[in-house]
Amino acid sequence: MERIEKLVIVGVGLIGGSFALALKEAGAVGRVVGVGRGASNIRSALELGIIDAAGALDGTTFGDADLVLLAVPVGQMRAVMRSIAPLLGARTVVTDAGSTKQDVIALARRELKGALSRFVPGHPIAGTEKSGAESAFAGLYRERRVVLTPLEGTDPGALALVRGAWERCGASVFQLQPREHDAVLAAVSHLPHVLAYALVDQVARHKSAKQLFSYAAGGFRDFTRIASSHPEMWRDICLANRKALLAEIGRYGAKLDRVRKMLERGDARALDALFSGARDARKRWLKDAQ
Amino acid sequence: MERIEKLVIVGVGLIGGSFALALKEAGAVGRVVGVGRGASNIRSALELGIIDAAGALDGTTFGDADLVLLAVPVGQMRAVMRSIAPLLGARTVVTDAGSTKQDVIALARRELKGALSRFVPGHPIAGTEKSGAESAFAGLYRERRVVLTPLEGTDPGALALVRGAWERCGASVFQLQPREHDAVLAAVSHLPHVLAYALVDQVARHKSAKQLFSYAAGGFRDFTRIASSHPEMWRDICLANRKALLAEIGRYGAKLDRVRKMLERGDARALDALFSGARDARKRWLKDAQ
Numbered sequence: 001m002e003r004i005e006k007l008v009i010v011g012v013g014l015i016g017g018s019f020a021l022a023l024k025e026a027g028a029v030g031r032v033v034g035v036g037r038g039a040s041n042i043r044s045a046l047e048l049g050i051i052d053a054a055g056a057l058d059g060t061t062f063g064d065a066d067l068v069l070l071a072v073p074v075g076q077m078r079a080v081m082r083s084i085a086p087l088l089g090a091r092t093v094v095t096d097a098g099s100t101k102q103d104v105i106a107l108a109r110r111e112l113k114g115a116l117s118r119f120v121p122g123h124p125i126a127g128t129e130k131s132g133a134e135s136a137f138a139g140l141y142r143e144r145r146v147v148l149t150p151l152e153g154t155d156p157g158a159l160a161l162v163r164g165a166w167e168r169c170g171a172s173v174f175q176l177q178p179r180e181h182d183a184v185l186a187a188v189s190h191l192p193h194v195l196a197y198a199l200v201d202q203v204a205r206h207k208s209a210k211q212l213f214s215y216a217a218g219g220f221r222d223f224t225r226i227a228s229s230h231p232e233m234w235r236d237i238c239l240a241n242r243k244a245l246l247a248e249i250g251r252y253g254a255k256l257d258r259v260r261k262m263l264e265r266g267d268a269r270a271l272d273a274l275f276s277g278a279r280d281a282r283k284r285w286l287k288d289a290q
Numbered sequence: 291m292e293r294i295e296k297l298v299i300v301g302v303g304l305i306g307g308s309f310a311l312a313l314k315e316a317g318a319v320g321r322v323v324g325v326g327r328g329a330s331n332i333r334s335a336l337e338l339g340i341i342d343a344a345g346a347l348d349g350t351t352f353g354d355a356d357l358v359l360l361a362v363p364v365g366q367m368r369a370v371m372r373s374i375a376p377l378l379g380a381r382t383v384v385t386d387a388g389s390t391k392q393d394v395i396a397l398a399r400r401e402l403k404g405a406l407s408r409f410v411p412g413h414p415i416a417g418t419e420k421s422g423a424e425s426a427f428a429g430l431y432r433e434r435r436v437v438l439t440p441l442e443g444t445d446p447g448a449l450a451l452v453r454g455a456w457e458r459c460g461a462s463v464f465q466l467q468p469r470e471h472d473a474v475l476a477a478v479s480h481l482p483h484v485l486a487y488a489l490v491d492q493v494a495r496h497k498s499a500k501q502l503f504s505y506a507a508g509g510f511r512d513f514t515r516i517a518s519s520h521p522e523m524w525r526d527i528c529l530a531n532r533k534a535l536l537a538e539i540g541r542y543g544a545k546l547d548r549v550r551k552m553l554e555r556g557d558a559r560a561l562d563a564l565f566s567g568a569r570d571a572r573k574r575w576l577k578d579a580q
Binding site for chain 1 (some may be wrong): 292313362366400415416417418419426433434435437474475477478479481483484485486487488489490491493495496498499501502503504505506507508509510511512513514515516517518521522524525528529532535536538539540541542543545546547549550553554556558561562564565566568569571572573575576579
């Protein structure tokens, strides 16, 4: 991989900050400039050595950048793309870390103009429920997957640069069709987030909420961990991928209805089959994932 | 607390085995006898020093026991109670660790006969997704809650013995009405288990299941951890508490329907309110739980 002399991170949170830290640790980057709307977050990023300088939406920041990572919530992507499009240098490669890809690509087609061929849509499948620069760490992407969903006209050199950068972060890079990516993530990530938020909301709105929470234990804690995720980010993801997510919610509702019927008719065999099948599938997954 | 000279554990798995280990570590028990239908599990329990001897459903095992803990799946409770009722000594106290209480109490009323007043219904709110004697450890109950749901006629000495034993395991003991217990646990434990099993089942039955699992990450892993729980045990719990569980599933289905409508109409504000509210409620809970 070519060394990245100048990296610009727009949105220096968990995702963007960890990308910068990982590349620094790997010696794969020269200078990192951070751009963000939260002044105190940018200050933290500077103090923590995640970025070397604070930039702005101007030509000085973007004109000579080798790589720009857009790590803002999906809902801010359009405005950011529109702002940076006229500022990008002729060789600047742009990538993103958005959790949905079809919508980001649609925005890029409209907003990035001449830079579209140097835009490499990406999604690192990593994260914690924490957000902000202070939660960033260099190891976040180690042994994790990053999905790239290049377009037909994506420049091979731009693709290679982005792929190489993620690999230097310790990630394995895969390519998927944008639509395929969104369907997969709706099932294994977006749906679980919705389910976890909904469960916490249900308990919190219960008339004996305080008592209920007082008896919630480790199972509840782990099940709902993702309900501590960034609400604005997840609102945007859910809306951006609502077609695939609605399909998964529909399937899930129907499944829950089948469980309800099993319980109503006291069908021990069907419940056993469902629970055993799920346990076995999870066991196989954990084994394969090793 | 009176020292327990002889403790009998029926069902030496995670729950029963950890109770024995915790009492041994606290020096609160003399001899521990284990009874179970799995010969290899009982052998493990002996080898691991969880029990000192293997017992059987006979007078030698139960006649001189100070305390008997029934730590079998709820579905086996009836048969176990029926078998031991005529074997219990005149001072033997019996307790259970069943995750549902109304049904266990109904069984005890029918099966325990003269020993009913020395039966203290209990539920330690602790556990992991693992099962079997090998998963037992002395610290399982430390700083956890144990709920006792004594009956009107429960002998105060029996209650004190059981309360003291759990306290020696490091747990905090609370008393609830059986119905109250079952409603609380349906909301914060039984429903999440059903939701986790259902999600894994949904992914596993997907036409691209293998691909889906390959992109599942940490959020999915934690959300579904409880779907690795013992299927037979959870089938029994769900059936035993089906009335309260059905009420919670009904509420949850309605909530999911509301989320579906928010997505359909692209209602960012409502999604934000739901997600933010849930995150804040979870944050308060974690803070209060400390």
